[in-house]
Amino acid sequence: MTAPVLVGPLPAGGGPTPFPDWDDVLADIGDRIRAERQARGWSQTELGRRAGMGLATVKRLENGETSLRGFVRACRALGVPADHLLSDQWQIPLPRPSLTARQAEVLAAVSDGRPLSEAARDLHMTPEGLASELSGRIYQRLGVSDAPRLERRAAAVRVAVEYGLITLPNRTS
Structure with a gap:
């Protein structure tokens, strides 16, 4: 995983707002989507099926090459509010057990x-x-x-x- 990047709202205060490095932000979003998927024990194919997108799209999303539409679809499929996934309050979820x-x-x-x-x-x-x-x-x-x-x-x-x-x-x- 890449180093965490602040993707939530910036703290209030004086001074100019720093311009984010969008490549880092998108990589962090991809890492967070991957962590949520893995915590559920889902494959990339399973996330794609649940989100209504192809495997290549899921791979691009997790690699930080995302679209807003893909991000929102993944959040819905994972049951994670998009604003929470983007916030600095988000934490890597604990793996959930699963059974066939x-x-x-x-x-x-x-x-x-x-x-x-x-x-x-x-x-x-x-x-x-x-x-x-x-x-x-x-x-x-x-x-x-x-x-x-x-x-x-x-x-x-x-x-x-x-x-x-x-x-x-x-x-x-």
């Missing part, structure tokens, strides 16, 4: 704490395959692999619910 549709289905199926053998049967998997999917992929993607073994499943469910990756069914007693 199948991984979300698997985690939701084991979210009630029942034995893996029962959940595996419902998912048409072997208990060993289910355990491998959980520990080898899902727990890692959700960042809970280091949690104590008996707490990993509950921690994974908490993280997935928090980020809207799974929805738990309403359970009444």
Whole structure:
């Protein structure tokens, strides 16, 4: 990434307003778009699909060769207000965990704490395959692999619910 450049409003005060180096400003905007995309775990192709623009346009945008239209489309797709992305208040976002549709289905199926053998049967998997999917992929993607073994499943469910990756069914007693 390039060195940060102030792209938000300049502080009030006396003296002439310095003329910005537009190449640096555009490079910084591109870096910020890239950081937002990467925090969501999206490829450039995915951002382009969501923003309604081609891969070449996304690459130009992230390289600081942008148009206002491309910038606005990217901001909308990322769900980031353009003024916030341009402000000096913007910070590099923390990466968001993600799951594939199948991984979300698997985690939701084991979210009630029942034995893996029962959940595996419902998912048409072997208990060993289910355990491998959980520990080898899902727990890692959700960042809970280091949690104590008996707490990993509950921690994974908490993280997935928090980020809207799974929805738990309403359970009444």
